[in-house]
Amino acid sequence: MVRIARVSLVVLLAALAVFVPASPAIAGTVADYPEFPYPATTYSEPFRGQFHFSSQAGWMNDPNGLVYANGLYHFFYQHNPHSLEWDTMHWGHAASPDLVHWTQKPIALEPDVHPGTLFSGGGIVDRDNTSGLKTGPLDPIIVFTNTNGVSIYYSNDNGRSFQPYDKGRKQIEIPEESRDPKVVWDAARHQWVMVVWSDRGGRGVDLYTSPDVLHWTFASRYAADWLFECPDLVPMTLNGTQQWVLTSATSEYVVGSFDGRTFRTDRPQPKKMNQGTTFAGGTFYAAETFSNAPDGRVVQMAWQGGNRGSSWTGNATFPAELRLVDSPDGPQITRTPVAELDSLRADSRSWQNQTVSPGSNLFGGILADTYEITATFDVASATAAQFGFALHSRSDGSADRTVVYDRAAGTLYGKPLAPTNGEVTMRLLVDRGQLEVFGGDGRFSVADNVNFDSAAVSQGIRLFATGGQVRLKNAKFTRLSTSWGTAQSTLESNLAGPWHAAGGSWTDTSGGKQAQSTGDAFYLSASTAGDAVYQGDVRLDTAQAAGLTFRAADDGAGYTANVDTSGVVKLWRPGRDIATYATPIAAGSTHHLEVRTTGSRIQVLLDHGTTPVIDATDDVFASGRFGANAYHGTATVQNLNTGPGGLDAFTSGAWTARGGTWTTTPDGLRGRSPDNGFYLSDRTGTDFTYDGDVSVTNGTAAGLTFRAAADSTGYTANVDSNGLVKLWRPGRDIATYATPIIEGRTYHLTVRTTGARIQVWLDHGTAPIIDATDSTYPSGRFGVNGYAGNTLTQHLAIT
The missing domain is CATH 2.60.120.560 (Exo-inulinase; domain 1)
Incomplete structure (x- = not known):
């Protein structure tokens, strides 16, 4: 790992004379996380590897937290997305179904969003939920980083976003210089094992054990002069017997045994597994193996620092499968390009x-x-x-x-x-x-x-x-052939690829897939169907219209349901406007569209309203592709999904955003706001019981809003990651209840109002945690709130 402040600058400059950033690195904010700052590329530039991974743009060095999770290989890496030089480390992220076809993803860990020093580290997939951090159907990805101690971050959405555990506080404190935690499952003893490089009077690694990856106990230390940075500890089999391989950033390794606490070897002289230039910035450095690789394979990737182009610096070696074999000089690692x-x-x-x-x-x-x-x-x-x-x-x-x-x-x-x-x-x-x-x-x-x-x-x-x-x-x-361009970087969708454009230009942005067109432009998936439920989010930037396309041919000829700044929701096909619904549609606004098709019947729902705004029949196109459309300008589409998943909420007309950006994934309603953002239904109430599940993905607070005016002025009951459940209205915190609130965890809130009395329950408790009176707002709208961060809301009910 290139670390200017903690490694001899003389040695590093001799290895790689590129440490002064070309422009200041930039740390992000929670409101714009996850960040996707990259310019568009076809990956065809001179010297850009066609089957070796390189970051879409910016500086990359060490591989970090390599895992196979929920059907994808995840390659995280040390990264400065804002310059071609080392500075202000982020964790970049790419994903692949097969170790070959990589797709750049938004930033995984970002300074100022994730506390701590985000240097190199490892990752695991907690398949058995030993940590208790799992909140949904996907196995958590848990990663470890920081310096002079270890902090933990985790993702319950397959790497789309990460939350700090315990607000990023170090779960292991190491007073000496240390970094690069790597974690492995010790199956024989049903425990996690962490190896961390540290300088306790000399080079070596500290070993820790844990039953749950959250609470760690120091086990032992292995000291060796050759052992510098980015260690990996890998169980491997030789002649039917388990061995343990300890590696260093410099490609050196020894083979030994591990008894659950102590690593030992009777061959302390290290071997080298790669004969490249094995120093920081060379051609093989800081190699790491994947956790949870299928079929028990040991797959490794390393940093090649000598590659640079007009928009990127550094690449990764092609993934290699490691095996342990006999040799005259004892056990030896072999490296072979993966069969994929x-x-x-x-x-x-x-x-x-x-x-x-x-x-x-x-x-x-x-x-x-x-x-x-x-x-x-x-x-x-x-x-x-x-x-x-x-x-x-x-x-x-x-x-x-x-x-x-x-x-x-x-x-x-x-x-x-x-x-x-x-x-x-x-x-x-x-x-x-x-x-x-x-x-x-x-x-x-x-x-x-x-x-x-x-x-x-x-x-x-x-x-x-x-x-x-x-x-x-x-x-x-x-x-x-080239391995690039087979999947979507920022467009979240359950539709099959490859996708293709029919008109206009379509590029990746932090908000999804963005179209620029002078006329009609279509972006089409490989998924086809006749009868379906299809939904997605469209944002009108400068475009006159944008929407969902379905039952379409390769050129986009089919049906489209769109929102149009002329003031309509429209269902159309080439040559005919089938139906329209008049409603204000503003430039710069985001809308959720849902289309339901049954034979010739086509229904269109707007902004989570439960009654179709269009209910029409047309039998020209019986089946075809799913996709998106933009017309005359710039528009962005996101969360294009088939199936009933989405926001599960009470009966209402169209919802309205009052601050922040609100989009819908299969998991529920996601909010993104730098301060207070509200999403309000048109349903109102006076006395009621209002229930919902809320989560602060990253940031401060998420909650239920009620008795609100159209401008969002009303009451909100929320969970606050500062350790509170709070009932508040503009200008006053009415009541609070102190309790740990963990980012990324889902909480169930229940609000009951009877006149001026307002009660709040947490997680189906038998007694209210807040029981207060306030008579400022006697009646008003129901909605949700997010404050200074990213939130998730689901299962909203009124009784």
Whole structure:
């Protein structure tokens, strides 16, 4: 981990002379979390890896908290999204279904939103809810970071947002310099184990144990001069016996045993698992393995700091599966690219039993940009002094990089590799800015950064031998396709991809997918249906209209239900306005639309109203794609989902926002506000019982509003993360009740009014926690409130 304040600046500058930020880094606010600040890219820039992950923009270094959770691999990483240099660390986030096709996601941990020093750390998936932090159907992702101690953050929405546990206070205090906590499940003893790098009079790691990942007990210390930064502790199997592998940021490792408290090894001299430049900013540093990987695989990714382009700095190595094997020098790790690489394979060519001589080139005529080569050479019968591949070669004989096996030195790419049974096998992954070389059945690996020239005149490959001949037993060339652009970064949806645009331009923003168009523009999923419930949020920026498209062809021809600033909700298809509903629609407003189709009957509901504003029939399009539409300007769509999920609430007409932004996910109503924001129904009441579930995702308070005027002036009962349940009205806190309120946890509030008497219950308690009187507002609207943060509301009922 690059840490200017805590690591020798002289050493780091020698390794990577890029530490002065080009522009000041920026910390965020709760109201705009999660942040997605990236400019649009097609990931086709020079030197941008096509199958190696790099951040969409900004600086990246160490992998952090790698987990497989709820059907996705999550790759978090040290990140400065506001500059190409190291500064003010965030945790970036990308997700993949297969370790190959990565999609950039919004910021996971953000300074000023998440307290603490957000340096490197690990993550776990709490499948058995040992922590008790689970609040919904998804397994919690829990991550660990901070310096000179450890803080905990968790997500119950599969990494979409994270909350600090105990307000980010350190759950482990370490007085000495320390960082980089990594946590692993010890199945034999049913406990969690944490390894943290610390400098207690010298380099080493501290080990802690916990039954619930929240409360930790110091167990032991393992000291070693080679052990510096970003440790990983990995249980692996060798010959049917469990071993424990302890690694360092520098790629060094030892293999030993762990008895539940103490790590021991009888081979304390470390080995290196990668022969790249293993220092901060080199080509292989701070590697970390995934927690909870399927089938018990051990999968690793590392930081390659030598790659940079016009909008990004740094990339990750291609994921490699680790295994533990016997060797003459004791247990050894092997690294092999994950099998999922097959999903990128395109055309290929193969050779068998060929002689490679000076001046010959079996690969002549092949032009390639990103590809894989595997080749096995008979070294025992060779007379060539050297042989190998010149990559991205040109007609003048030059090449961007040469991979050579030197028989006399016994080296591949300048690193020791002895033949196996008289043979040498090399496997090359060639990307635009990356080269990875593997050999010896995974015992040999080198990660490197190379600025390959992707121009057609520089895409040659030359298989060569010098000073004699070598027999090529077999070889295979395979072109590798790009891994980018297969999923959505910020558009939340349960619809299947790939998506495609039909008109206009569609880009990722923090609020969702944004369209810019002069006429009609459509963004269409691969999901199709006839009868369905389809809903989503649309925001009119400068556009005249935006809405939901359904039963559509590839070009968008189908039905669209939209909101239009001319003052209507409209159901239309090409050539006909089927039905309209007159209502004020303002520029800059966000609206929730729901469409229900049954045969030729089409109903449209607006802003959580329970009665359709349009109920029409049309039988032109029986089935087709789901998507979104924008017309004449800029508009943003979000939370495009089929199925009944959404806000479960009492009968009402259309709801209205009074401050903040309110959108609807399958989990419920999400609010986002820098101060007080309200979302009000048109239903009113005087004496009643009002129930609902509320959660402060990140920030201060969330609650139920009642007896309110159209401008939101009324009463609110809320839960406040400062440790209160509060009943208040503008200008006065009527009553409070002190109790811990944890961000991310769902609380049930019940409000009962009888004249001036107002009672509040928490979590179905048998007695009210607040019983007060106030006669300022005798009657008014029902709604919800959020204050200074992100909130979630669900299951609103009035009796």
